[in-house]
Amino acid sequence: MTTHYIKKYGILLLILTATGFAGCKKYLDVNTNPNLSTTASPDLLLPAVQAAIGHVLGNPLQIYGNFWAQFWTQNPTSSQYRSIDQYASSTTDFDRVWRMMYSDGLQDIQEILTLTQGKASLNQYTAIALLMKAYxxxxxTDAFGDVPLTQAATTNVTNPSYTPQQQVYDSIFAYTDRAISLIDVNAEVTPSNDDLLFQGDMEQWLRFANTFKLRAYLRLSEIAPxxxxxxxxxxxxxxxxxxEDDAQINYSTIGGNQNPLFSEMLGLGRTQNMVASETVTxxxxxxxDPRINVFFNETRIDSIVGIKQGTYRTNSRNDSIALPSPVVGATGQNDKSANAPVKLMSxxxxxxxxxxxxxRGWLNTGKTAQLLFTNGITAxxxxxxxxxxTTYxxxxxxxxxxAGTQNQVRAIIIxxxxxxxxxxxxxxxxEWRRTNYPDFLVTSAASTLGAGRxxxxxxxxxxxxxxxxNFPGISLIYIKVWWDAN
Structure with missing residues (x-):
């Protein structure tokens, strides 16, 4: 796999990775986007877009996702993420997530699209911006449901209207298809180091576009097959x-370019707030599964043992609980966590x-589903x-x-x-929300939502x-989004 290290944009990433998510209250709270200026250009805006998306995906969404997919749970000896394990988050917890997606991400994307409009020589910037917008x-929309779209990131609109999730997905498909039509793997003008994902390799961007399109359409499998x-x-x-390679942003220990989750852990004094969940271990x-020794650290008893989800109040086996490893950026005491990449797709x-x-019978690649399943494990x-x-x-x-399509889907998703x-x-x-797989996740023992939620x-x-x-009204945390028909 080709590695694209971030070198040129250290100060930008220092600012972004130093801004922890809402739970720790240690971020710079500003109301305007400092990346926008009268001298903005696509090569300056593109890394800002990708860094913002990398931050929100690799810090707050990574934490919520890893807790609720039951890879991690709250450490009994600390308290930072107890509300996540309790399913008791508040609206203030997501102000930063929203701002990173809209003010820091979408505004810069729109600026790139404005600057490149009608300029064929900049079509590759347009294509990448469209894919970043779709992503x-x-x-x-997967996080919140209905969201602002057509009036989002418009400077003269202070109360953007909300677009139903089904229509947001229609726009996602449109952005992706337009991007695919613009991608030219032989283009003379492409990004270079300003592209933190692929350094302007447009064949990789074409692969990204096709894979993302497949992901987006599969999201509708249960609601609109x-x-x-x-x-x-x-x-x-x-x-x-x-x-065929991971689409990821790489980080380092140099110049403030740390993995955004590890950067937050540094801001919290290296406190280890997450431990392994028994569900996955x-x-x-x-x-x-030998991957357990990579994703988690062995404990003093030389084994990988998690605790039941949400049992931080009652668990006393503190010295025998496995920790997430540095390869996922989640060991506070190990500086190797700084190097963990953020994967947009793998x-x-x-x-x-x-x-x-x-x-499902929807795609013909010339390969069998079983071969692709095995290839996924190998990858x-x-x-x-x-x-x-091979042994696994x-x-x-x-x-x-x-045998059987549904059993095969279950095996694939697990x-x-x-x-x-x-x-x-x-x-x-x-993906658990879409498919209900894995079908062995458990309700957190600390849940405040009531049985079964x-x-x-x-x-x-x-x-x-x-x-x-134009805010449409609060949706409770256990209310499903549109495509979640299970």
């Missing part, structure tokens, strides 16, 4: 390129998406240099290919969930509740 809006099938069918060409142990995810679409092992993929595929119960342990928490939680969305931020005259 940003999917994060927003015919529409999902029709959209995915447009990708059924043996020449269609999908991601038990499943990995039962399947002799090669493993790409294969699992293709496997599900083929299993997950390879991403972390873990040996034993041959012997682990969770890696066996079952393997995708495992691959996303600690590194794609928000997407893992989102789990988090199904983020709460709208207090900034919208109190300031936007």
């Amino acid at each position: 940003d809006m999917q994060l927003a 015919q529409k999902a099938a029709a959209g995915i069918a447009t990708l059924s060409d043996p020449g269609t390129l999908f991601l 038990k499943f990995m142990t039962d399947n002799n 090669a493993a995810e790409s294969n699992f998406l293709q496997a599900e679409a083929v299993a 997950s092992f390879d991403a972390y240099n873990v040996e034993g993929a 595929v041959a012997a682990a119960p969770a890696a066996q290919w079952p 393997q995708k969930w495992l691959a996303m342990t600690g590194n794609q928490g928000f997407e893992a939680w989102t 789990m988090p199904e969305r983020l709460l709208y931020p207090s900034s919208e509740v109190t300031r936007n005259a």
Whole structure:
């Protein structure tokens, strides 16, 4: 996998990664976007966009996702994320998430699109901006449901109206298709170091676009299967390129370029607020999954043991609870956490998406669903240099290919969930909401929602509740979003 290190934009990322999410109250609270100016240009705005998306995905959404996908739970010896384990978040917790998506992300995207409009020589910037817009809006709508779209990031509109989630998805597809039509892998003018993901490699961006389109259409599998099938069918060409490398932003310990989650942990005095959840560690142990030794650190008793979700009040095994490892940026006492990347999409995810679409009969890639399933597992092992993929595929119960479409979908999603342990928490939680797989997640012992209820969305931020005259009303955390039909 090609590594694209962030070198040129250290000061920008220092500002972004130093701004922790709402729970710790240690961020710079400003009302205007400092990235916008009369001298803005696409090459300056693009890394700001990608850094903002990397921050929101790799810090607050990573924390919520990893807790609610049951990779992590609250450390009994600390308290920072107890409200997350309790499903007791408040609207103020999401002001920063919203601001990063809209003021810091979408505004700069819109500025790029304005600056490149009608300039064919800048088509590759336009294409990337459209894909970043589609990605940003999917994060927003998957998190919150109905969101501002057509009037969002418009300077003269202070009370943007909300667009229903179904229409937001229609726009996501439109942005993606337009981007694909503009991508030219042989273009003379492309970004370079200002592209933090691929450094202007437009073939990689084409792969990203196709894989993202597949992800977005599969999101509709339970609410609009015919529409999902029709959209995915447009990708059924043996020449269609999908991601084979992780689409990620890399970080380092130099110049304030730390992984955004680790940066927050530094701001909290390196306090270890998250530990392993028994939900995932038990499943990995039962399947002799060697990735458990990569995603988690061994404890004093030389084993990987998590605690039941939300049992921080009653658990006393403090010295035997495994911690998330530095490879996912989540060990406060280990500086290697600074190097953990933020994955927008992964090669493993790409294969699992293709496997599900083929299993459902919606995609023809020339490969069987079982082969793509196995390729997804192998890609997950390879991403972390873990040996034993062949043995795991041959012997682990969770890696066996079952008969029947629904059983195959279940196996695919569970393997995708495992691959996303600690590194794609928000997407893992989102896929659980879509499919109800894994079907062995448990209600947190600390839940304040009542029996059987789990988090199904983020709460709208207090900034919208109190300031936007077009705010549609509060949706409780256990109310499902539109595409969540299970």
